[in-house]
Amino acid sequence: MDTAQGLIMKQSKTELLSAYRGMRTIRIFEDRMHVEFAGGGVPGFVHLYAGQEASAVGVCANLTDADILLNTHRAHGPAIARGADIFAVAKEIYCRGDGLCRGRGGSAHLHDVKSGLWGANSGVGSGVALGCGAALAARNNETGGIAVALVGDGGANQGVFLEAMNLASIWKLPVVIMVENNGYAEATAADYAIAGGDIHKRAAAFDMPGVVVDGHDYFAVYDAVLEAAERARAGHGPSLIEAKQRRYYGHFEGDAQSYRPKGEVEEYRKNRDCLKQFRQKVILDDLIATAELDAIDGEVGELIDRVYADAIAAPFPSEGEFMQYIYATDT
Amino acid sequence: MDTAQGLIMKQSKTELLSAYRGMRTIRIFEDRMHVEFAGGGVPGFVHLYAGQEASAVGVCANLTDADILLNTHRAHGPAIARGADIFAVAKEIYCRGDGLCRGRGGSAHLHDVKSGLWGANSGVGSGVALGCGAALAARNNETGGIAVALVGDGGANQGVFLEAMNLASIWKLPVVIMVENNGYAEATAADYAIAGGDIHKRAAAFDMPGVVVDGHDYFAVYDAVLEAAERARAGHGPSLIEAKQRRYYGHFEGDAQSYRPKGEVEEYRKNRDCLKQFRQKVILDDLIATAELDAIDGEVGELIDRVYADAIAAPFPSEGEFMQYIYATDT
Amino acid sequence: MSKKTYRQAINEGLVQEMHRDPSVILIGEDVAGGAGAGGDVDAWGGPMAVTKGLLSEFGPKRVLDTPISEAAYMGLAIGAAASGLRPVADLMFNDFIGVCFDQIVNQAAKYRYMYGGQDRIPLTVRTMIGAGLGISSQHSQCLYPVFSYFAGLKVVIPSGPYDAKGLLASAIRDDDPVIFCEHKMLYEMVEEVPDEPYAIPFGEAKFVREGEDVTIVALSRMVHIAMEAAESLAKEGIGCEVIDPRTTTPLDTESIIESVEETGRLVIVDEAGPRCGMASEIAAVVAEEAFSALNAPIIKVTPPYTPIPAAPNLEKLYIPDAGQVITAVHKVMGRE
Amino acid sequence: MSKKTYRQAINEGLVQEMHRDPSVILIGEDVAGGAGAGGDVDAWGGPMAVTKGLLSEFGPKRVLDTPISEAAYMGLAIGAAASGLRPVADLMFNDFIGVCFDQIVNQAAKYRYMYGGQDRIPLTVRTMIGAGLGISSQHSQCLYPVFSYFAGLKVVIPSGPYDAKGLLASAIRDDDPVIFCEHKMLYEMVEEVPDEPYAIPFGEAKFVREGEDVTIVALSRMVHIAMEAAESLAKEGIGCEVIDPRTTTPLDTESIIESVEETGRLVIVDEAGPRCGMASEIAAVVAEEAFSALNAPIIKVTPPYTPIPAAPNLEKLYIPDAGQVITAVHKVMGRE
Numbered sequence A, B: 001m002d003t004a005q006g007l008i009m010k011q012s013k014t015e016l017l018s019a020y021r022g023m024r025t026i027r028i029f030e031d032r033m034h035v036e037f038a039g040g041g042v043p044g045f046v047h048l049y050a051g052q053e054a055s056a057v058g059v060c061a062n063l064t065d066a067d068i069l070l071n072t073h074r075a076h077g078p079a080i081a082r083g084a085d086i087f088a089v090a091k092e093i094y095c096r097g098d099g100l101c102r103g104r105g106g107s108a109h110l111h112d113v114k115s116g117l118w119g120a121n122s123g124v125g126s127g128v129a130l131g132c133g134a135a136l137a138a139r140n141n142e143t144g145g146i147a148v149a150l151v152g153d154g155g156a157n158q159g160v161f162l163e164a165m166n167l168a169s170i171w172k173l174p175v176v177i178m179v180e181n182n183g184y185a186e187a188t189a190a191d192y193a194i195a196g197g198d199i200h201k202r203a204a205a206f207d208m209p210g211v212v213v214d215g216h217d218y219f220a221v222y223d224a225v226l227e228a229a230e231r232a233r234a235g236h237g238p239s240l241i242e243a244k245q246r247r248y249y250g251h252f253e254g255d256a257q258s259y260r261p262k263g264e265v266e267e268y269r270k271n272r273d274c275l276k277q278f279r280q281k282v283i284l285d286d287l288i289a290t291a292e293l294d295a296i297d298g299e300v301g302e303l304i305d306r307v308y309a310d311a312i313a314a315p316f317p318s319e320g321e322f323m324q325y326i327y328a329t330d331t
Numbered sequence C, D: 001m002s003k004k005t006y007r008q009a010i011n012e013g014l015v016q017e018m019h020r021d022p023s024v025i026l027i028g029e030d031v032a033g034g035a036g037a038g039g040d041v042d043a044w045g046g047p048m049a050v051t052k053g054l055l056s057e058f059g060p061k062r063v064l065d066t067p068i069s070e071a072a073y074m075g076l077a078i079g080a081a082a083s084g085l086r087p088v089a090d091l092m093f094n095d096f097i098g099v100c101f102d103q104i105v106n107q108a109a110k111y112r113y114m115y116g117g118q119d120r121i122p123l124t125v126r127t128m129i130g131a132g133l134g135i136s137s138q139h140s141q142c143l144y145p146v147f148s149y150f151a152g153l154k155v156v157i158p159s160g161p162y163d164a165k166g167l168l169a170s171a172i173r174d175d176d177p178v179i180f181c182e183h184k185m186l187y188e189m190v191e192e193v194p195d196e197p198y199a200i201p202f203g204e205a206k207f208v209r210e211g212e213d214v215t216i217v218a219l220s221r222m223v224h225i226a227m228e229a230a231e232s233l234a235k236e237g238i239g240c241e242v243i244d245p246r247t248t249t250p251l252d253t254e255s256i257i258e259s260v261e262e263t264g265r266l267v268i269v270d271e272a273g274p275r276c277g278m279a280s281e282i283a284a285v286v287a288e289e290a291f292s293a294l295n296a297p298i299i300k301v302t303p304p305y306t307p308i309p310a311a312p313n314l315e316k317l318y319i320p321d322a323g324q325v326i327t328a329v330h331k332v333m334g335r336e
Ligand SMILES: Cc1ncc(C[n+]2csc(CCOP(=O)(O)OP(=O)(O)O)c2C)c(N)n1
Pocket: A047, A073, A074, A122, A123, A124, A151, A152, A153, A154, A155, A156, A158, A182, A184, A185, A186, A251, D029, D068, D070, D092, D096, D099
């Protein structure tokens, strides 16, 4: 089934084009953010998702409006993949008044209830616990929704993550745990910090299925999430997916990355890149023409120009709003 | 090797008698505490260890003076097994001035540095983390010591326990994790709270050996701990042992235990009791005579009478001492 | 109206709120008791039997026993609250906040603000506070000052059955995270409590006793200690106004200031710690906002700055008593 | 003596203490950086490069990078401290205390007391505090009031390079658990710092500036805001005495009281929260112990009671500034 024909039998051409557009949008958005950050004007810590696009996009292709995606601090990619308004995403990163979170959260805390995007949390690892809550509520209220919790290889070493795996399992909660193992937690290698090196093996300890996939391969991610999501929707409980991937930039902007082996990023960019892999796969039988994909690239490029122009021009939150939104009565 | 002869080849007769004495001491101490508690005068919450004696005694038979045992809130048994002064143990439970912790800790916090007994902690699950510290220090200082951390089936669901398993594994710390699965955390069954039901399976997730043994069988516990301790001493890292066992009394004194299946305790007392099992095994070839064991029983009975008389008569801490021992300068 | 214990009042409050609103769920360790054990279910209702009977009444979809995984189930409760359920999560002893502090102070408290007002987190955390059972330093603290440090939480400290039931209803109906602190030495206290549901608003202190000479602000169980002192002082002709703030966030500073403006003297009695505690907070508010009314130093009656000892005689020394309150009042009255 | 940044002073302090005592070890996330990664080791020295170079100098037995498991490695550090090592554990941002609160406040703080004085816990926790980087509410808090609530801990808040080095030496040599709070906006601050090791004792406030009219107690970074205000007020003829307590536990109440007894007026400037914070604590101490010396209300200059916003303009509003201090001083001087 590794032909474009085969792929289109699983996902429609529209879906595939939308997945490609999603990944390209994130890539151009993040590449541009890298440049803008260096130029100054972006507040706070900024963690870029470039390189990892297939992961969030492969997840989100399986989600419905009733589902919840739990974001991490590396938040831009998943937010865009989940369909949050990209103008509001950019404005939040710039801490503008009409950003996604009205400028109170910033880059690491993109959260958009109306798109089913929760988090992000800058304390790593909590997503699974919060996701369990969304899953329990969905089950109690019979919404049919599931939760997918993203967590990094680093976050997977937090106690709450491990506790939540157990809880999700004994209650058979409709939740999918998606570990984005990008090889590093800050400057520390996953291979060093994860006993035995394999996160997916932890699934067995908590009596749930665990698989590992190439996180740069949209189709591999899609398939793994499809299976896990179906399991969750069918009431059979949680699953864990470990998607191996690499980020193209530093832990956060400003990271000199001297801890990375020489040529690592270049190698990934050259031989594993999610956009390249995707293009290679879908154009095999000319079912999707190169020109169609190129056209998307062009459209996305223009969109991102507008997004940044808009965000940079947008005003900061008004000072009168300062104490708003602490309590439910502060509207 | 299941003859007394065989057993004595592994442990000397003196060692076996001492193990028996240890278990009997705990049993009589706890049975008496049960009675005394009902009569009033024992402060605080009291969690009895009766039934589980083979577990702590089997562990401690493998420990040297350089080792550290991490105790739990079900603290009396392990404290006695580790060789803490039983008079001071009783006095601490009664919160007397010359109790093990000068009356500040009480039943759930028995701790005796000079016997290599740490804890207990009334927040469950921390022992492994603290034990990792003892293990690291032992390794850095080349003392040859190891740490054995006791934890309950309930405590094994704490995040810190799971984090510490990972940490112990990646650093190959000389620590043994001894999960005393007595079937319940308070009134909740381990089978309900532990995904998949098996705690020893969590070992594989953290890349360490994990075994399960009958916690009422002194010899089974002894052998499992021996192997794990040797591994730790040899620098090969941590191991996990799940010892299945049952407590004979409630979670704490006052627990009506209506959640337990009818006849459960009677069944364990009758067919699985550690003292009975031990006696059956060692008297096979008459290498240890019944009379010798009976004599120990008698001696222990007398000792416990004295221990309680002494503890009950002892004075509470003096009020002048109230603010002592907060900081290292308060001596 | 009938006589009920604090325990019964809380149980009844829970039952009534769960009937009133099907989105209220209960979650925690042994809130029912007996899960998977093979004997009776609904065997415990928590170690103090406060939630006994709720599983039988509302079923396992709404009353959930958890593993000993506070961080996970508090996180779950927050997520459920963000989804529109109204979880009442049981923390058993407030000292265990240690293992789920992040969930409460970094997640629940900041969720609405950090995300720009998109969410409501109608979470109630029930938890036991206080010394008196001889269970040492990790089970006897009063941590409401620590909870109160964090904007975004609301904090409730009922001093008796009537307040407990009415404040619990408000907590459950409130759209913000509320930490509901039950003093473990009050469970047997009896008071007239209405049978029907009622809600006591947050941020309204209760004038427990009128008096002209000294204002005594007392919190949680200390209200009763203050009353004991006040009765005794009345015999000497000293009139004490005893105020119970009932919630520490929001804090009814107006009532306190109003009273101090009448009396000119303030004694604060609190079982929480002396450093960065509620007693200091209330003193600071008055020293800033009612300074000109003050005729005497503000005296705090709190435990000393120490962990809590297990030994009953030392624990008794630890907990403020009426004698200490009387001494403090004498001092502010200039009768040393 | 030479000019050093706060960052350099702390780094130098660590190096010298590690040379001085082989039992000192360093432990935390990326305290070196690069573990297992295949590129440079000692690549980070923490996100702010404060511990850079220590792995190279002291080797992997003494400088340990950890997984993101704060509860486990804090517990480990406590165990190591109880065994006679002197761990310096890195908490990165003090907000992360959320995930290891139990270890710090229930274990480390109570270890010695609860076990009747058997142990010493010579643990130092280094951690970053404060707003100013636009990193929102989970990375910008000042939680030393919360640490200070718990007896058994010591809490240090150096406001400049000189104090940082000297207080760090004391922290590491101290036999009790110490929380060493580094303000992230001070790392670039430069001051003359002795090259040789020296220790500044805990519990001794620093009189940063003499003055007769008003006492200003300022904490951590706020010392500089207070000084800015004091310079400006001096031009109006108002003399401010600026006091930096340097440690919140132990707290040098004597120096503060002594000063207030001279000036009769007190303003407290703190970046920590307004409710149950250090400003309230200091106000309460003075309202009880130096009441008769006071000529004016005690005014607290703190952020409002809110989580910390990311937006730089709102964050700026959040952090107290010299203008607010000047207003407060005018107020206590009766010049409104
Ligand atoms: C509880 C907690 N500890 C430490 C940090 C600091 N921190 C922020 S991101 C990060 C690394 C996270 O690694 P990982 O989960 O693998 O995500 P990645 O950054 O690789 O996407 C760390 C340690 C944090 N945010 N929260």
